Amino acid sequence: MGKLKIAVQKSGRLHDDSMKILKEVGISIDNGKDQLKASARNFPLEVFYLRNGDIPQYLKDGVVDAAIIGENLLFEKASDLNVVERLGFSKCKVSLAVPKSGKATSIKDLEGLRIATSYPNTVNHFLELNGVNAKLHIINGSVEIAPNIGLADAICDIVSSGSTLFKNGLKEIQTLLKSEAVLTISPKISTENRDILDKLRFRLQSVLRGRQNKYVLLNAPNDKLEAITEILPGMNSPTILPLAKEGWSSLHSVINKNDFWNVIDELKANGAEGILVCPIENMVL
Numbered sequence: 001m002g003k004l005k006i007a008v009q010k011s012g013r014l015h016d017d018s019m020k021i022l023k024e025v026g027i028s029i030d031n032g033k034d035q036l037k038a039s040a041r042n043f044p045l046e047v048f049y050l051r052n053g054d055i056p057q058y059l060k061d062g063v064v065d066a067a068i069i070g071e072n073l074l075f076e077k078a079s080d081l082n083v084v085e086r087l088g089f090s091k092c093k094v095s096l097a098v099p100k101s102g103k104a105t106s107i108k109d110l111e112g113l114r115i116a117t118s119y120p121n122t123v124n125h126f127l128e129l130n131g132v133n134a135k136l137h138i139i140n141g142s143v144e145i146a147p148n149i150g151l152a153d154a155i156c157d158i159v160s161s162g163s164t165l166f167k168n169g170l171k172e173i174q175t176l177l178k179s180e181a182v183l184t185i186s187p188k189i190s191t192e193n194r195d196i197l198d199k200l201r202f203r204l205q206s207v208l209r210g211r212q213n214k215y216v217l218l219n220a221p222n223d224k225l226e227a228i229t230e231i232l233p234g235m236n237s238p239t240i241l242p243l244a245k246e247g248w249s250s251l252h253s254v255i256n257k258n259d260f261w262n263v264i265d266e267l268k269a270n271g272a273e274g275i276l277v278c279p280i281e282n283m284v285l
């Protein structure tokens, strides 16, 4: 049987969470830190540890079948490749910023100015879309310093917390893209390896669904069960078990983690007690 070749960033922002999600889908990888390639012990998978910036070309050439990569880099270097799963980590934006005292408030105000960036294709795409002419300075890192050293009037780079912009006296004027880590595939992947990829995707979907939801257990008097069931959003049919205490039941359900805190007060007001909220490792549909 063949092996699915998957590229993961060797070191940097995506590495740890990429390895973590592979572990959570039950794949054990002997991970010698200096290895550039490692095989999984219990799944037909080979991991290639590569520079993030090199991964799009490896995908296009079919050197690897799949990769975990930032969506922003796909837009920059391989917009023809498909995203097959959004993985929910390394969330960031690609934004334009100018010095705090600058007058520009959008891309339209950058006509004739100099923009420093590591993402020239992305910037050019949006400049063209807006009919703006600007001069790009392509630099590979520490882009935010460019206006301070007189190299550029504006920058385009990744923004997450915004602290790098703040520290360099810059303000964001426009978000061009939103990004997160994604699983993407090579157009040259074989049919055999696509089957392995489908197995991996099935596991990833179960883990991601689990991360998005919480298992909730609560106790309530029997006459309140109907009201409580109605409060819990998106619930098909909760499990209801009688408690040893006469007239009381235990209600078990799954709830989206974003919804839980919104309904907690209502649950309590309707007589729910002893509410437990537990993480879910896997949710297989």
Ligand SMILES: Nc1ncnc2c1ncn2[C@@H]1O[C@H](COP(=O)(O)OP(=O)(O)OP(=O)(O)O)[C@@H](O)[C@H]1O
Pocket: 009, 010, 011, 012, 013, 014, 050, 051, 052, 053, 054, 069, 070, 071, 072, 073, 090, 091, 092, 158, 159, 160, 161, 179, 180, 181
């Ligand atoms: N501050 C951040 N917060 C969240 N995600 C980020 C942040 N910076 C980068 N990312 C995401 O992580 C990806 C990898 O970024 P990182 O800085 O680790 O690597 P790189 O310098 O782009 O690549 P290479 O591996 O080629 O050196 C980016 O493409 C982006 O999707």
Ligand SMILES: O=P(O)(O)OC[C@H]1O[C@H](OP(=O)(O)OP(=O)(O)O)[C@H](O)[C@@H]1O
Pocket: 013, 140, 141, 142, 143, 144, 157, 158, 159, 160, 161, 162, 163, 164, 165
């Ligand atoms: O909004 P923030 O939370 O400050 O994050 C944004 C910064 O993070 C990234 O740099 P990184 O730390 O990856 O360094 P690099 O330039 O060496 O890649 C990015 O290039 C920004 O500079």
Ligand SMILES: [Mg+2]
Pocket: 013
């Ligand atoms: Mg970086």
